[in-house]
Structures are given as structure tokens and as C-alpha cells.
Amino acid sequence: MTNGITLLDALTQALGADAILHSEADTAGYVEDWRGRYKGPALCVALPGNTQQVADIVRLCNAHATPVLPQGGNTSLCGGSVPAATGVPPVIVNLSRMRRVRRVDAANNSMEVEAGCVLATVQNAAAAEGRLYPISLGAEGSCQIGGTIATNAGGTGVLRYGNTRDNILGLEVVLPDGAIWNGLTALRKNNTGFDLKHLFIGAEGTMGIVTAAVLKLHPLPTAHAVAWLAPDSPQAALDILGLFQRACGSRLSAFEMIDINQLDIVMEHVPGRKNPLAGKHPWHVLVELSDTGNSAELQDLLQQILEQASEQGLLHDAVVASNDTQRAALWEVRHSVSEGNKKAGVGLTTDSAVPVSCVPRFIEDATQAVRRLVPGLPVLIVAHLGDGNVHFIPFFTFDAWNALPERDAMAAAIRRAVNDVSDALGGTFSAEHGVGRTSLAEMAHYKSPVELAMMHALKNTFDPANLFNPGRLLP
Ligand code: FAD
Incomplete structure (x- = not known):
């Protein structure tokens, strides 16, 4: 209480009662994460409608x-977006009411x-102007x-377009002291000192709190060719990736790999999803080419490369989507x-990235490492192979998980075993999901003291009272 008024009352006065949720029923969807793994109390949920209101809340x-x-x-897949069970309950500042597309500047290939x-709304608004916002x-x-932006999300287009960091031109941010930084530049060149937006991405x-952004847009591809392949092994998948990169250059826009355990879970638990191929093959790749030309040319190119791969013994089978519906169906699989895994059991999702050339070795060594801890443990592989990011997922059925002694310690040991393998290969434990709470111990373990000291120094400068997301990201 300050000056006799509670924070809840002050927030309600500032924003209006409809913008402050505090009953258990109203806040339920905000205090628990998507997979139901993290939950904690909040003082309230604030729903600001503009940047000034965000600053007032702060x-x-x-x-x-x-x-x-x-x-x-x-x-968030790493417990970053909901309160902790202990500590001072925070005010959740949910940005969902600030959802205006302020401006699309097609000539500048940017949007604010x-x-x-x-x-998805942003992608659609860009597409309406013949442009692509490529994070997917x-x-x-x-x-x-x-x-x-806060998680520097990656996804399926990183191979061609980079991650979120590569697609941001400017930001507007409310700083921890309540000041508003208007860095909403739409420039591609601006060498006027530190590029401060990267401190927030x-x-x-x-x-x-990021309140607005200027995004970089790209030409909207009008031609697509998509195929689902069964490579012989992860190494064969890499060799096929090389064939595509040499023949297609930047027209290669996605190269995603999953294993048969993962495909089986999707088929069993997500209605309407089918194995795109007739046989039961151990490895599966979705490849996409896209361009502004015409689809027939791309389809030909795709076919030629698949024939080459087949002649080289890299491929068991492949199917090429012949229309938009088939293309969408392959992407749906x-x-x-994530939906399949959530329904099927408990996956200890890891988020490694290693040099692309090391992916086969990573999968092999990490599998052995986790099976030394839990013999025979099933593993699922979901890899953005084109950029070396492998979600290596040691997987428990609900029954196996409930029967596991000392579950939390075992989960931590399993994750550490996987992360040790990626570290030994020059990789990282957090390629795209972020650190959140799940990987705090990994930050402390793998980051050098010099790097952690720099991060803490920056944090202390901006947020000396440590009020912004305490207990996340920084150990
Ligand atoms: P939240 O989950 O609400 O928050 C995430 C973090 O960002 C929290 O720490 C939060 O405090 C902070 N934050 C949120 N908004 C702001 C803001 N305005 N200003 C400052 N901080 C903020 N990620 C990938 O990179 N690639 C994938 O392929 C991918 N696939 C996914 C698939 C599924 C089905 C799911 C559920 C998640 C996936 N993710 C993936 C995780 C990914 O991090 C998130 O989906 C997304 O980036 C988070 O956005 P969000 O708005 O939900 O943020």
C-alpha cells in the first residue's frame, strides 16, 4: 500500500475496472501455461490498451x-510467461488489447x-499487400x-529468412522505470551508436515491455513446391539438404525433419493426420521451395533433385504435393x-542447436546418453534441420512418467545429458524457445562467468530493483 491506496485500486483507477482482472475465474487462463506444467498466483492481470497505459502500470x-x-x-515452452508458485505475486501485463496493425509500407518492405x-494476423496483413513476414x-x-520478439522466436523459415532478430527494424519499449523509448525506425541502415533494439530482442x-515494432517484410512467394521424403538416415537427410542448397540457393525455404516415433504420435493423437508416405520409414523430411516465379518450374526442380537423391541411394520414398490443399496437409502434419505430444504423454523437450554438419552425431550421442540414464527410453526428434536446431525429446507415457522415482531430478539429469552432448559439439541448449525457468540451471552451468557478468550488469542498469520478470533468464 502506498499513500493508503493498494496497487490493485491504483491500477483500477488508472485503467478502468474492465482492464484489471483479479478473480480466480478471470485470471485462470493467464496464470497457467499452455501445457499445464507451470502455474502461480498473480496480483492481477492488466490489459492495457495503449503504450501510455503500459507506462502507467509500470x-x-x-x-x-x-x-x-x-x-x-x-x-512459452519454457515456463517464461506465467508467475512462479513462490515469491511476490506479479502484475501480469498482457498485451492482447494492443493489436493494431499501424501501417504497412509496401515500398519500404516494412510494417509497424x-x-x-x-x-498470424501480421502474416495476413503483410500478405494482403503482397509481402511476407517470414516468421512461422x-x-x-x-x-x-x-x-x-521477447523470445527471438525461430520456427520453420530460419533457414532462408533468419530468426526474429533478423526481421526487426525498430522497437517501442516501456523501460522498467516507466520511460517510453520510441525506437520505431524503419531504416535498414543507421550507424548512430549502439543498436539498442537488440537489448530487448x-x-x-x-x-x-515491447509495445510496438517495425517489422522487415519480404516479397510474398507466389510459387511453391513441397515434398515429404523418407531419407535413409539423418546423414542422408543432410546430404539431400546439400543437394537442395546447391541447386536452389535461396529458393529453399524449409527443411524440417522428424522421426517415425514423432510421426506415429501425430497420427495417433491428432485427428485427420496421416502418414504422407505408404511405408513405415524411420526418418521423414518436409522440404519446401518457394519463389516469386511459377510453381511448375519449382516442381520440376524439386523432382530433379529428388531423382538425384534417389539415384545416390539417399532416399527410400517421396511424395510431392500437387496442389495447395496437399501442400497445406503436409505442413499440418x-x-x-506439439499438440500430439501434449496428448500422448510427457516430453522433456530440449532445444539444442549444433553446427548443421554435427546433427547426425548429436542425435546418436544424445540418444545413447539418455538411455544410459533410462534404458530403452523412447526419443522423439523434431529438427529444423536446415539451421541445425534439434528438439530432441526424451518421451514418457503418462504411466511411465507417474511411475518415475524422483521425477524432477531425473528430468534435470536427462536434459543435462542432452545439453552436454550439444555443448561438446559446440552447440547451445536454447536455440529458439528461450531460457524462461526451465533452463535457468543450464544458463548457470554453460554460460561463462564473463558473459553472465555482462548480462547482469546490463540488467542492473535497466532494472536495478529487479522487478521485471525476476527468476527468468538470468540465474
Ligand atoms: P509468451 O509465451 O506470452 O511469453 C514468452 C516470453 O516473452 C515471456 O518471458 C514473457 O514475459 C515475454 N514477453 C511476452 N510478450 C512480451 C512483450 N510484449 N514484451 C516483453 N516481453 C514479453 N518457438 C520457436 O522459436 N519456434 C517454434 O517453432 C515454436 N513452435 C511452437 C509451437 C507451439 C505449438 C508452441 C505452443 C510454442 C512454440 N514455440 C516456438 C515457442 C515460442 O517461444 C512461442 O510460441 C512464442 O515465441 C512466444 O510468444 P507469446 O506471445 O506466446 O509469448
């Missing part, structure tokens, strides 16, 4: 020494959007631009992995 939280938890679509815009991922129907809400 100033009031400062005055009441209350933590601030920025929240987007609440699709508010942080609460859902990713399974949660795109619910995650927000602000969340993807991937910072997981620890340095401020790929995008259904």
Missing part, C-alpha cells in the same frame, strides 16, 4: 515494489504493429509479435507435433 508497480510479468499469447498482434511456427495462431521481458 510506474505504479515500481511505486509498490511489485514485480511485472509481460505476457503475450502465453505459448502493436506488440499484441497475433503472429506452430503457435502462430495464438502467439503475439511481442512474445516472438531475446531478453524474455527482463529489460522492458509437421505443425501438429
Whole structure:
């Protein structure tokens, strides 16, 4: 209480009662994560409608020494977007009411959007102007631009377009002291000192609240060719990737690999999903070419490369989508992995990236490492192979998980075993999901003291009271 008024009352006065949720029923969808793994109390959920209101909320939280938890679509896979079970309950600042597409500048290949815009809405607004916003991922129907910026999200287009960091031109941010930084530049060149936007991209809400962004757009591809392949092995998949890269250059826009265990789960647990191939093959790749030319040419190119791969003994089988419906159906299989896994059991999703050339070795060594801990443990592979990011997922049925002694310690040991393998190959434990709470111990273990000290120094400068997302990202 400050000056006799509670924070809840002050927030209600500032934003209006309809923008402050505090009953258990009203806040239920905001205090628990998508998979039901993390849950904690919040003082309230604030739903600001503009940047000034975000700044007002932050100033009031400062005055009441209350933590601030920025929240987007609440699709975080690492416990980053909901309160912890212990500690001072934060004010969740959910950006969903700030969802205006402010401007699309087609000639500049850029668009300015508010942080609460859902990713799919942004993609559609860009497409309406003949442009592409290339970040694409399974949660795109619910995650927000602000969340993807805060986590530097990757997804299926990184191979060609880079990750979120590569597609941001400018940001507007409310800083931890309540000041508003207007960095909404739409420039591609601007060498006027530190490029401050990068302090907030991937910072997981620890340095401020992103309220708006200028996004980089690309020409909207009008031609597509998509195939589903069964390579002989991960090494064969890599060799096929090389064939595509040499023949197609930047027209190669996705190269995604899953294993048969993962495909089986999708087929069993997600209605309508089928194995695109007739046989039961151990490895599966979805490849996409896209361009602004015509689809027939791309289809020919795709066919030629598949023939080459087949002649070289790299491929067991392949099917090429012959129309948009078939193309969408193949992508649906790929995008259904998270839904299938959630229904099937408990996957200890890891988020390694290794040099692309090391992926086969990583999969082999990590499989052995986890099976030394739990003999015979099933493993699922979901890899953005084109950029070396492998979600290596040791997987338990619900029964096996419930019967596991000392579950938390075992889960931590399994993750560490996988991360040790990627570390030994020059990789990282967090390629695209972020650190959140799940990987705090990994940050402490793998980051050098020098790097951690620099991060803490920056954090202390911006947020000396440590009110923004305490207990996330920084150990
Ligand atoms: P939230 O989950 O709400 O928040 C995530 C973090 O960002 C939290 O720390 C939060 O405090 C912070 N934050 C949110 N909004 C703001 C803001 N405006 N300002 C400052 N901080 C903020 N990720 C990938 O990279 N690639 C994938 O392929 C991928 N696939 C996924 C598939 C599924 C089905 C799901 C559920 C998730 C997937 N993810 C993937 C995880 C990914 O991180 C999120 O989907 C997305 O980037 C988070 O956006 P969000 O709006 O839901 O953020």
C-alpha cells in the first residue's frame, strides 16, 4: 500500500475496472501455461490498451515494489510467461488489447504493429499487400509479435529468412522505470551508436515491455513446391539438404525433419493426420521451395533433385504435393507435433542447436546418453534441420512418467545429458524457445562467468530493483 491506496485500486483507477482482472475465474487462463506444467498466483492481470497505459502500470508497480510479468499469447515452452508458485505475486501485463496493425509500407518492405498482434494476423496483413513476414511456427495462431520478439522466436523459415532478430527494424519499449523509448525506425541502415533494439530482442521481458515494432517484410512467394521424403538416415537427410542448397540457393525455404516415433504420435493423437508416405520409414523430411516465379518450374526442380537423391541411394520414398490443399496437409502434419505430444504423454523437450554438419552425431550421442540414464527410453526428434536446431525429446507415457522415482531430478539429469552432448559439439541448449525457468540451471552451468557478468550488469542498469520478470533468464 502506498499513500493508503493498494496497487490493485491504483491500477483500477488508472485503467478502468474492465482492464484489471483479479478473480480466480478471470485470471485462470493467464496464470497457467499452455501445457499445464507451470502455474502461480498473480496480483492481477492488466490489459492495457495503449503504450501510455503500459507506462502507467509500470510506474505504479515500481511505486509498490511489485514485480511485472509481460505476457503475450502465453505459448512459452519454457515456463517464461506465467508467475512462479513462490515469491511476490506479479502484475501480469498482457498485451492482447494492443493489436493494431499501424501501417504497412509496401515500398519500404516494412510494417509497424502493436506488440499484441497475433503472429498470424501480421502474416495476413503483410500478405494482403503482397509481402511476407517470414516468421512461422506452430503457435502462430495464438502467439503475439511481442512474445516472438521477447523470445527471438525461430520456427520453420530460419533457414532462408533468419530468426526474429533478423526481421526487426525498430522497437517501442516501456523501460522498467516507466520511460517510453520510441525506437520505431524503419531504416535498414543507421550507424548512430549502439543498436539498442537488440537489448530487448531475446531478453524474455527482463529489460522492458515491447509495445510496438517495425517489422522487415519480404516479397510474398507466389510459387511453391513441397515434398515429404523418407531419407535413409539423418546423414542422408543432410546430404539431400546439400543437394537442395546447391541447386536452389535461396529458393529453399524449409527443411524440417522428424522421426517415425514423432510421426506415429501425430497420427495417433491428432485427428485427420496421416502418414504422407505408404511405408513405415524411420526418418521423414518436409522440404519446401518457394519463389516469386511459377510453381511448375519449382516442381520440376524439386523432382530433379529428388531423382538425384534417389539415384545416390539417399532416399527410400517421396511424395510431392500437387496442389495447395496437399501442400497445406503436409505442413499440418509437421505443425501438429506439439499438440500430439501434449496428448500422448510427457516430453522433456530440449532445444539444442549444433553446427548443421554435427546433427547426425548429436542425435546418436544424445540418444545413447539418455538411455544410459533410462534404458530403452523412447526419443522423439523434431529438427529444423536446415539451421541445425534439434528438439530432441526424451518421451514418457503418462504411466511411465507417474511411475518415475524422483521425477524432477531425473528430468534435470536427462536434459543435462542432452545439453552436454550439444555443448561438446559446440552447440547451445536454447536455440529458439528461450531460457524462461526451465533452463535457468543450464544458463548457470554453460554460460561463462564473463558473459553472465555482462548480462547482469546490463540488467542492473535497466532494472536495478529487479522487478521485471525476476527468476527468468538470468540465474
Ligand atoms: P509468451 O509465451 O506470452 O511469453 C514468452 C516470453 O516473452 C515471456 O518471458 C514473457 O514475459 C515475454 N514477453 C511476452 N510478450 C512480451 C512483450 N510484449 N514484451 C516483453 N516481453 C514479453 N518457438 C520457436 O522459436 N519456434 C517454434 O517453432 C515454436 N513452435 C511452437 C509451437 C507451439 C505449438 C508452441 C505452443 C510454442 C512454440 N514455440 C516456438 C515457442 C515460442 O517461444 C512461442 O510460441 C512464442 O515465441 C512466444 O510468444 P507469446 O506471445 O506466446 O509469448
